[in-house]
Amino acid sequence: MNAQPSHRIEHDLLGDREIPAAAYYGVHTLRALENFDITGISIAVYPDLIRALAQIKKAAAQANQQLGLLDAVRADAIVAACNEVIDNRLHQEFVVDVIQGGAGTSTNMNANEVIANRALEILGHAKGDFKHLHPNEHVNMSQSTNDVYPTALKLATYVGIFRLVDAMAYLRRAFERKAEEFADVLKMGRTQLQDAVPMTLGQEFSTYAVMLGEDEERLKEAALLIREMNLGATAIGTGINAHPDYAPLVCRRLAEISGVPVVTAPNLIEATQDCGSFVQLSGVLKRVAVKLSKVCNDLRLLSSGPRAGFGEINLPPRQAGSSIMPGKVNPVIPEVVNQIAFEVIGNDTTVTFAAEAGQLQLNAFEPIIAHSLFKSVLHLGKGCKTLADYCVDGITANRETLRASVERSIGIVTALNPYIGYANATEIAAEAHLSGRGVAEIVLERKLMSPEQLADVLRPEVLTRPQMIPTQAA
Known part of the structure; x- marks a missing residue:
């Protein structure tokens, strides 16, 4: 019995090459594997991209069949193969490096x-028997890399955006729960790391929820630009x-197949060379990263200590923090999210330079744009879930520490300013600072307010929200 051959021969303009017999990829892919051994990461790491490519090829086959350009037998076979890829099969055959020359070819x-x-x-034929069905002539009919690749990038990114929005909403709700839990916990607010005026820990945590909610909306706005496709542009947009x-028909087909409300760009030549929507999205992702990193900075600072730092909140311990210092526990979850943010900010710089480097009718650097955007979207989403589950949900407040910091803070003199006047408030602040005594003690000693008045003014609900204040006598 004859053994099955281990290789098949395929041909391109550079000559013949042996391809592993079991491989579904061909000679063009083989040469890319040899040319672009860059990251060791294949495009299969981004399944949304692979599915988007299959959705585009399926839409193209259906459109070409409807226009009488592709016979039903070949069209049906292409559609069936695409359906398998859409259903997450054959993804291991997408082996080219995420960073590659050739504008995504x-x-x-x-x-x-x-x-x-x-x-x-x-169809019952052997792999590589392209006289029956050809990768370029049939699967790539009415297409070019220059419209397929950016369309796939946009489709995949669109899906990723809303996955990220969901992750951000998940984290936002975690902060909202903590804001409600800490609504009655009085603490000192700070500006420039100096005591400012009292607030509640709930107010502090509510700001984190609002910051995330704002950027959920910004991401949805960016998604509107991502829906505009240049599919049908072929080489340069003509x-x-x-x-x-073909262009309007394939767009309708793609919308039906993908569930993404794609639209054809009004000027396909412009759309083929312009990466503005990617720059816009990357900027929003950077905005998310910057805010998220700021929140993590706050969490690390507020939990610093436990004895020699702020010590206002406790982050849930996740792992031992040192190989030499027994008992040390570090804020590892905020730290990892900080690092994600740093990466996203760097990715934005990469996208910016890559978009700027486009020349004339095409941008050749969309592969690095794709890799950068996909990493940012994916890692931010995972970071939000990680921060919610492994940090925010388990945060507790050191209520007594927070209350004591308010009582001994000179900052509460600001709340007394409308009642005792700026000059008196300034003198009391200076004396409290020099003597180490409390503001309330000095106010009562000088008989500037009665104990009842002082107690009323220093209530949390008075200290932490706008109030009607007395008019100073002339």
Whole structure:
């Protein structure tokens, strides 16, 4: 009995190459594997991108069949192969590096070859027997890398945006729960790390929820720009080698298949060279990262100690913090989210330079834009879930520490200013600072307010929200 061959021969303009017989990818992908051994990370790490590529190829096959350009037998086989990829099969065959030259051609050809070879099998032919169904002539019909790749990037990013929005909402709700739990916990607010005026810990945590909620809306706005596709533009936006009715038809098909409300760009030449929507999205992701990092800075500072720091809140202990200092526990969850934020800020710089580096009718650097955006969206989403589950949900307040800091703080003199006057308040603040005595003690000693008046003014509900104040006598 003859053994099955271990390789098959495929040909391209550079010559013949041996391809592993079991592989669904072909010669173009093989050359990309050899040329772009850069990160060791294949595009399969981004399943949304792989599914988007298959959705585009499926939409194209259906549109080309409807326009009479592709026969039903081949179209049905291509659609069946695409459906398998959409259902998360064959993703291991998408092997090219996430960073590649050629404006994404290697990714597009990887998809064309995998889908073509699987379609050949469905038709009863051997992989590589391209006289029956060809990666370029049939799977890539009416397409170019220059419209397929950015469309796939936008589709995948659109899905990722709303996954990130959900993760941010999850974290926002965790902060909202803590804001409610800490609504009655009085503490000192600070500006420039100096005592300011009293507030509640609940107010402090509510700001984190609001910050996240604002950026959920900004991400949804960015998604509106991502919906605009250049599919049908082919090489540079003129639509060469595509039917006049192809662009609107394939867009409708893609919307039906993907569930994403895609629209065709009004000017396909502009859309093929302009990466503005990616820059806009990346800027919003950076905004999210900056805010999230600021929140984590606060959590680390407020929990610092436990004896020699602020010690106002306790973060749940997640792991031993030192190989040499027994008993030390570090704020590892905020720290990892800080690092995600640093990465996202760097990714934004990469996207900015890559978008700026485009020339004339095409931007050749969309692969690094894709890699940067996908990392940012994915890691921010995981960071939000991690911060909510492993940190925020378990935070507790050191209520006595917080109350004591208010009582001994000179900052509460600001609340007395409307009642005793700025000059008196200034003198009391200076004396309290020099003597170490409490503000309330000095106010009572000088008989500037009665004990009843002072107690009323220093109530949490008075100290932490606007109040009607007395008019100073002339």
